[in-house]
Amino acid sequence: MSESLLSVGRDNVPYSRPETPNSHPAPRVGFVGLGSMGYLMAQNLANHRASLSNGNPPLLIWNRTKQKSENLRDALGNDKIRIAQDPAQVALECDVIITNLADDSVVKYIYEEFTEALRRVPPSQHRIFVETSTVSPEVHSLGGELDALISSIPHSHLITCPVFGPPAAAAKSQLLIIMSGDYRSKKEVAYLLVPAIGRKVVDLGGNIEKGLTPPYSLNVIDPSVAPTxxxxxxxxxxxxxxxxxxxxxxxxxxxxxxxxxxxxxxxxxxxxxxxxxxxxxxxxxxxxxxxxxxxxxxxxxxxxxxxxxxxxxxxxxxxxxxxxxxxxxxxxxxxxxxxxxxxxxxxxxxxxxxxxxxxxxxxxxxxx
Structure with a gap:
């Protein structure tokens, strides 16, 4: 195990380590959305995964403007980056799919593309969607819609996972990562994101939209936490x-x-x-x-x-x-x-x- 992984302790990630990577194939990871934040997050994730010794496959990326995807692949190389033809390919081929998108309408469109593809070809193993965009937390909001979409697919879970920090922090993998959703999925994803993308994970429990509600328990299950x-x-x-x-x-x-x-x-x-x-x-x-x-x-x-x-x-x-x-x-x-x-x-x-x-x-x- 690399020194960088050993340095990630409970102060940075509030979960015990998942099962040893040697007993499972390296997860296939996709990244959708290469804006000012997403590009840097994807770049750092690809570089970090390539630095490990557990045979990580290239990061599969997609962006509406293909030139940004090509720029990242050209900068890092084919051994670190592979470009998808569309969002559906990312959903079908990856175990963990990370999204960082511009606004609610784009987020909804992309997740509808994901679910349409997975209804045609249902996954046979655990699939985790990690939504890092800043979206609206209103009642009957997008977070609830996304959770309903992903929950309708077998073996699939959604984590809402917004990040704190400007592009300068993203460039240095110093983002603060906020997580809510399925516990097992958060546990698997946390060590994928820290220290590759961020410096620390804050766990807000199972609520994927709202945030802490009285009596401020971190274990409430009511569609909403991290976006709020x-x-x-x-x-x-x-x-x-x-x-x-x-x-x-x-x-x-x-x-x-x-x-x-x-x-x-x-x-x-x-x-x-x-x-x-x-x-x-x-x-x-x-x-x-x-x-x-x-x-x-x-x-x-x-x-x-x-x-x-x-x-x-x-x-x-x-x-x-x-x-x-x-x-x-x-x-x-x-x-x-x-x-x-x-x-x-x-x-x-x-x-x-x-x-x-x-x-x-x-x-x-x-x-x-």
Missing amino acids: FKLVGNSMILGSLEVLAEAYTLAEKSGIGADNVHSLVQEILPAPSIVAYSDKIAHDKFDGSVGFAIDGGIKDASHIRRLTAEVNSPMPAIDVAHQHLLTARAIHQSKKQAGKVKFETLDWSGIVAGTRVAAGLDGLDSKK
């Missing part, structure tokens, strides 16, 4: 980003330099994500191709707001943040049409454009 938990975490990050943007704007209007504010953030709020976003705002580093695109931020903010309305738990900071994200996107699109920006996609730290404009400043250029 992910949105709670995202609300903290987005709320912090909104306050950071407002503070930078106040400092700018008060004549305090951005570098001074950034130094203060490093001293009193030294969380890596806060410091990273502070640096982006301080130096107008708003290129979304190397961060988290603002469209994804607006999607997450919309999910959070729907959740707050559903459970009657107001979050005014998120309401304001959502408005500022929309304003920032509109400003960026206007500047892009006029040929006045250098990057195609705006990072969600560009939320500061909303607060800057409200204060009579230029949205995306703090030097003006």
Whole structure:
């Protein structure tokens, strides 16, 4: 067993190890969705599996834009990556299928493709679907639909498995992985994902949609946990980003330099994500191709707001943040049409454009 696997302890993975890999063939793993996060997750997973000595087959990948799949295969080689013709091939040929997709509609479409294929050719052995996207947790929501779809297939289980961390954390396999669903499946998948993709697994029990419900037991079985938990975490990050943007704007209007504010953030709020976003705002580093695109931020903010309305738990900071994200996107699109920006996609730290404009400043250029 490799040294990297031996280093993964109970502090990182809350389950005992599965049966020794020597008694079973190496699992066939597929990955669907190569966006800014998915590409890095698939890349790290393929590299890690190839570094082990238990004869892991290449990672089978599929992406709607085939060029991304070809780019990953060309970067890593045919011994690490194999490209599927369609999502159905991934579902039919793999024991573990990981998905990281853009939004609810894409997730639903892909899982319908999976189940249609498996109804034609039912699996004869255990099959695990690992859904890592950020999806809506509403009542009668997508999580419940996916669970019903997968549960209708023999020997098949769904794990909802959203991840915390920006692309920079994904690149370093430092994501925090949240799991809910079938215990045996989580146990099998956890050691596949840590340390290959993430640094730690948090187990939220059998509920695949909602999250912890009173009395806050981790063993509730009621369609929902991890997606709601992910949105709670995202609300903290987005709320912090909104306050950071407002503070930078106040400092700018008060004549305090951005570098001074950034130094203060490093001293009193030294969380890596806060410091990273502070640096982006301080130096107008708003290129979304190397961060988290603002469209994804607006999607997450919309999910959070729907959740707050559903459970009657107001979050005014998120309401304001959502408005500022929309304003920032509109400003960026206007500047892009006029040929006045250098990057195609705006990072969600560009939320500061909303607060800057409200204060009579230029949205995306703090030097003006």
